[in-house]
Amino acid sequence: MAVTGLVFIGxxxxxxxxxxxxxAGQEAFxxxxxxxxxxxxxxxxxxxxxWIIRAVLLLSIIGHAYAAFTLWGRANRARTxxxxxxxxxxxxxxxxxxxxxxxxxxxxxxxxxxxFTTRTINVNGDKDSPYERVVSSFQPxxxxxxVIYLLAMGALAMHLRHGVWxxxxxxGLTNNAKSRARxxxxxxxxxxxxxxxxxxxPLSILLGIVD
Numbered sequence: 001m002a003v004t005g006l007v008f009i010g011x012x013x014x015x016x017x018x019x020x021x022x023x024a025g026q027e028a029f030x031x032x033x034x035x036x037x038x039x040x041x042x043x044x045x046x047x048x049x050x051w052i053i054r055a056v057l058l059l060s061i062i063g064h065a066y067a068a069f070t071l072w073g074r075a076n077r078a079r080t081x082x083x084x085x086x087x088x089x090x091x092x093x094x095x096x097x098x099x100x101x102x103x104x105x106x107x108x109x110x111x112x113x114x115x116f117t118t119r120t121i122n123v124n125g126d127k128d129s130p131y132e133r134v135v136s137s138f139q140p141x142x143x144x145x146x147v148i149y150l151l152a153m154g155a156l157a158m159h160l161r162h163g164v165w166x167x168x169x170x171x172g173l174t175n176n177a178k179s180r181a182r183x184x185x186x187x188x189x190x191x192x193x194x195x196x197x198x199x200x201x202p203l204s205i206l207l208g209i210v211d
Contacts, residue, residue: 001067002167004060009160009190011057016197022210026131033130061106068102098162101155108152138205146202157195161187 018036021029039049114120116133123145124136138146168174168183204210 001064001071002170004064004067005163005167007056007060008064009164009194011053012156012194012198016194019201020197022131022134022201023204026129029131029134030129065102065106068099072099097155097158101159104155105152105159108148108155111148112152134201135205135210138202140206143206146206149202150199153195153199156198157191160194161191163187164190 018032021032036050037047041048044052111121115123115137116130119126119133124139124142127133127136136142138149164187165174165183168179168186174180174183201210
């Protein structure tokens with residue numbers, strides 16, 4: 001769970017960096033999208049790097065889901081009888097929402113791929129330019145698309161916040177008060193930076209800052 005989670009963190013950081021190129025204008029964004037498909041040529045075939053990344057992510061998703069269901073089942077078997085507590089002492093909202101947040105993110109990833117990768121879902125016309133596809137998708141008349149993305153970023157923030165903490169704990173990085181504080185800060189910091197960075201794009205387009 002921890003290792004595959006770290007793979008996802010690395011990926012979303014790079015993906016967020018690419019998305020933020022929308023603020024550099026159409027030429028810069030479209031050139032970035034083009035180079036993703038030609039990176040490594042001729043050593044790699046066209047879109048070779050993208051397919052390597054997709055394969056790694058697919059294996060990571062399978063591993064992450066398998067680990068989640070395994071831990072869930074182990075926890076249920078360890079609890080021989082149902083019990084009620086008046087207050088969850090150490091539980092946070094993000095920890096309580098991990099399972100449902102993960103399901104939400106999986107559904108969003110499917111929608112996102114159908115939206116921008118396969119272009120099966122065309123919410124405001126199918127543009128040839130990657131920049132134009134992004135900008136047209138978050139126009140005010142398509143406000144519901146922005147809502148979907150912002151809700152997904154909220155789920156991502158909570159998943160990252162608790163996931164980073166849990167990964168640090170699993171890897172033995174929370175052995176004392178200082179290390180636990182650092183792990184907590186890392187979780188909050190990455191959640192704000194990554195989810196906030198992704199959310200900037202649809203919000204800026206919706207508000208007319210990017211056009």
